[in-house]
Amino acid sequence: GESVGLHLPTLSVQEGDNSIINCAYSNSASDYFIWYKQESGKGPQFIIDIRSNMDKRQGQRVTVLLNKTVKHLSLQIAATQPGDSAVYFCAETRGNTPLVFGKGTRLSVIA
Amino acid sequence: DGGITQSPKYLFRKEGQNVTLSCEQNLNHDAMYWYRQDPGQGLRLIYYSQIVNDFQKGDIAEGYSVSREKKESFPLTVTSAQKNPTAFYLCASKIQGSDGYTFGSGTRLTVV
Numbered sequence: 001g002e003s004v005g006l007h008l009p010t011l012s013v014q015e016g017d018n019s020i021i022n023c024a025y026s027n028s029a030s031d032y033f034i035w036y037k038q039e040s041g042k043g044p045q046f047i048i049d050i051r052s053n054m055d056k057r058q059g060q061r062v063t064v065l066l067n068k069t070v071k072h073l074s075l076q077i078a079a080t081q082p083g084d085s086a087v088y089f090c091a092e093t094r095g096n097t098p099l100v101f102g103k104g105t106r107l108s109v110i111a
Numbered sequence: 112d113g114g115i116t117q118s119p120k121y122l123f124r125k126e127g128q129n130v131t132l133s134c135e136q137n138l139n140h141d142a143m144y145w146y147r148q149d150p151g152q153g154l155r156l157i158y159y160s161q162i163v164n165d166f167q168k169g170d171i172a173e174g175y176s177v178s179r180e181k182k183e184s185f186p187l188t189v190t191s192a193q194k195n196p197t198a199f200y201l202c203a204s205k206i207q208g209s210d211g212y213t214f215g216s217g218t219r220l221t222v223v
Binding site for chain 1: 154159169203211214
């Protein structure tokens with residue numbers, strides 16, 4: 001498949017453990033944030049989003065935390081599975097402007 | 112099934128040639144976007160279009176051109192002026208007023 005991130009930071013976790021992926025965003029005026037998952041050779045898939053008037057949002061096995069004071073976003077994945085292995089991107093936007101993506105983190109799940 | 116389709120999946124081009132990447136969506140989305148992805152650099156915005164017959168440059172528009180003659184289609188031309196065109200190109204779309212993007216599966220362009 002395509003090399004979507006040869007030099008990305010990598011997080012290795014044991015199957016069944018929780019994963020935490022961090023992201024520092026750049027624009028203090030951003031009001032909407034998204035996490036995407038990208039498997040090799042595929043386009044990014046939406047995981048979870050959060051607006052700036054919230055500091056936490058939960059989905060199925062995933063939680064996003066937003067700390068606007070330090071411009072930090074994190075994605076928590078509970079009970080990580082082999083199928084979670086992928087590159088994860090955070091993205092930010094303000095109003096109707098295009099999404100701005102972070103550099104990504106590769107998650108590697110050890111069975 | 113509704114979706115966004117990029118073609119071809121793999122594309123090879125000789126230096127000095129222009130090449131056009133296709134992006135078609137049947138989601139009735141208003142806005143469409145082109146991103147470039149290189150190893151270690153995430154996704155960078157090339158061009159975007161929020162309505163038909165209108166488009167704006169993104170962060171790395173030099174060496175690229177686009178058109179938006181139909182709502183469904185947003186082709187990207189990589190011209191010979193693009194110094195380093197080898198990359199993975201992603202097209203996305205969204206409904207105006209919503210937030211989430213739908214991405215295509217990408218086109219891998221290699222200059223030979």
